[in-house]
Amino acid sequence: MKKLYFNGTIxxxxxxxxxxxxxxxxxxxxxEVYQEVPTDWQGEKVDLNQNVMFPGFIDGHxxxxxCANALSQCDLSQCYSFAEIEEAIKAFIQEHDVKAGEWVVxxxxxxxxxxxxxxxxxxxxxxxxxxxxxxxxxxxxxxGVVNSAxxxxxNIHDDVADxxxxxxxxxADHSLSGYMEENAFIDFQKSISSFDxxxxxxxxxxxxxxxxxxxxxxxxxxxVTKELYPLYQLLAHxxxxxxxxxxxxxxxxxxxxxxxxxxxxxxxNHFRLGGYKIFLDGSPQGRTAWMKEPYTNSNDxxxxxxxxxxxxxxxxxxxxxxxxxxxxxxxDAAAKxxxxxxxxxxxxxxxxxxxxxxxxxxxxxGNEELKRMNAIDMIPSFFVAHTYYWGDIHIxxxxxPRASRMSPVKDAINAHLVYTFHQDTPxxxxxxxxxxxxxxxxxxxxxxxxxxEQSVSVLEALKAITINAAYQYHExxxxxxxxxxxxxxxxxxxxxxxxxxxxxxxxxxxxxxxVDGNTIYSR
Numbered sequence: 001m002k003k004l005y006f007n008g009t010i011x012x013x014x015x016x017x018x019x020x021x022x023x024x025x026x027x028x029x030x031x032e033v034y035q036e037v038p039t040d041w042q043g044e045k046v047d048l049n050q051n052v053m054f055p056g057f058i059d060g061h062x063x064x065x066x067c068a069n070a071l072s073q074c075d076l077s078q079c080y081s082f083a084e085i086e087e088a089i090k091a092f093i094q095e096h097d098v099k100a101g102e103w104v105v106x107x108x109x110x111x112x113x114x115x116x117x118x119x120x121x122x123x124x125x126x127x128x129x130x131x132x133x134x135x136x137x138x139x140x141x142x143x144g145v146v147n148s149a150x151x152x153x154x155n156i157h158d159d160v161a162d163x164x165x166x167x168x169x170x171x172a173d174h175s176l177s178g179y180m181e182e183n184a185f186i187d188f189q190k191s192i193s194s195f196d197x198x199x200x201x202x203x204x205x206x207x208x209x210x211x212x213x214x215x216x217x218x219x220x221x222x223x224v225t226k227e228l229y230p231l232y233q234l235l236a237h238x239x240x241x242x243x244x245x246x247x248x249x250x251x252x253x254x255x256x257x258x259x260x261x262x263x264x265x266x267x268x269n270h271f272r273l274g275g276y277k278i279f280l281d282g283s284p285q286g287r288t289a290w291m292k293e294p295y296t297n298s299n300d301x302x303x304x305x306x307x308x309x310x311x312x313x314x315x316x317x318x319x320x321x322x323x324x325x326x327x328x329x330x331x332d333a334a335a336k337x338x339x340x341x342x343x344x345x346x347x348x349x350x351x352x353x354x355x356x357x358x359x360x361x362x363x364x365x366g367n368e369e370l371k372r373m374n375a376i377d378m379i380p381s382f383f384v385a386h387t388y389y390w391g392d393i394h395i396x397x398x399x400x401p402r403a404s405r406m407s408p409v410k411d412a413i414n415a416h417l418v419y420t421f422h423q424d425t426p427x428x429x430x431x432x433x434x435x436x437x438x439x440x441x442x443x444x445x446x447x448x449x450x451x452x453e454q455s456v457s458v459l460e461a462l463k464a465i466t467i468n469a470a471y472q473y474h475e476x477x478x479x480x481x482x483x484x485x486x487x488x489x490x491x492x493x494x495x496x497x498x499x500x501x502x503x504x505x506x507x508x509x510x511x512x513x514x515v516d517g518n519t520i521y522s523r
Contacts, residue, residue: 003042056490143282217490274474280327326360328360361382413460
């Protein structure tokens with residue numbers, strides 16, 4: 001039996017008692033929270049000293065195995081031209097002794113920040129190799145590029161038809177450029193997916209360390225497919241997970257996995273299913289997010305992934321299965337479609353319980369939709385770090401007035417909604433304090449201030465990654481705040497975020513991450 005208490009500055013995120021001087025734990029549970037330091041405690045004492053304690057941070061949305069997979073791929077995040085991409089992939093091929101016919105996957109390129117201001121094409125990639133199939137994955141994970149060897153390996157020819165809800169890029173002569181987006185890209189990725197189990201398991205361990213470094217104690221895998229589900233069963237069976245992972249099943253293609261899962265909503269060695277996931281549109285920085293009004297210098301509003309009729313069927317299935325539904329919505333048109341459809345299904349089926357559906361990203365959700373979300377208990381999970389990382393690109397793509405309001409967290413608060421934050425890892429590192437800073441400051445990389453009307457306080461930002469996030473997972477009774485009876489999950493920071501200058505928020509480091517009373521990360 002492990003008994004100890006922490007003594008120092010503690011922020012509980014409990015509205016009734018927001019601060020404490022000490023917290024006592026026994027094994028994996030909090031057994032007492034003290035407003036004054038106890039004098040009669042019989043157990044180990046841990047002084048926080050200058051550090052401060054919070055409830056364990058909770059990831060609002062990410063792709064955990066995607067993060068693990070990315071650790072074995074070629075990272076292009078520091079490439080700013082086609083030439084640098086070529087150089088990085090050639091070095092990766094040489095370092096890993098890649099043979100002809102073996103796939104090379106390179107991730108995190110962003111055409112917005114390349115000197116050419118364009119996506120590479122298969123001609124560029126063919127300069128790297130005509131024997132090794134190469135796939136480039138855009139940082140958004142919504143588009144990518146493949147070389148001629150890759151197209152040939154997958155038996156894709158110039159006469160291939162564009163699938164519904166996605167497209168293949170073409171040159172002027174109508175031959176394939178190697179560029180793909182949305183469904184076309186997702187289907188292509190699935191067609192080449194294969195992994196070395198031992199390598200992936202090692203990468204899962206590294207990925208957990210990465211999340212723990214940023215104070216995260218509960219992780220999401222936001223798209224569990226038929227291929228990933230057995231992997232999670234194996235990881236749980238082998239007790240390879242040291243923090244909770246909640247998986248969301250691909251509703252479109254793998255519904256039976258959720259319906260037939262015997263452990264639904266119950267953790268088995270730190271893994272459980274939380275519900276379903278669907279996509280409704282694409283990426284604003286890739287100009288594939290579905291908007292009500294066209295992108296600048298264009299008549300294009302992008303497009304939906306699903307028709308209204310098919311989305312109605314998907315929402316109906318989720319509610320029929322009494323499952324929480326997560327929907328990727330970036331554009332305001334996609335957000336409206338999601339809210340409209342939920343309202344219609346509820347009305348038609350006389351449904352009261354909606355199981356807390358989540359609007360993932362909610363970048364440009366309209367204020368009217370936010371006001372309507374309350375009645376269906378819908379939660380916006382904001383990718384609010386977009387304000388910094390891609391805010392300048394959104395200004396180019398949408399104009400300042402529209403871009404300025406992106407990630408409208410304050411409007412969500414005014415609409416009395418529960419809201420959460422995320423980094424969509426591996427799109428961004430799961431850096432929670434950077435995200436908190438972005439929500440408070442709302443300033444782009446180039447120093448442009450976005451709408452300060454949507455700025456939130458430090459407390460409001462921290463709620464998004466603690467108590468609110470626990471609510472999103474239906475786990476507010478055991479996580480999200482430091483209260484008697486809840487899990488002993490804690491994040492310890494080196495500085496008090498309520499007492500530093502706003503520009504210091506993102507520099508605050510996690511010194512320790514504790515799950516079920518056990519330290520899983522210590523700086």
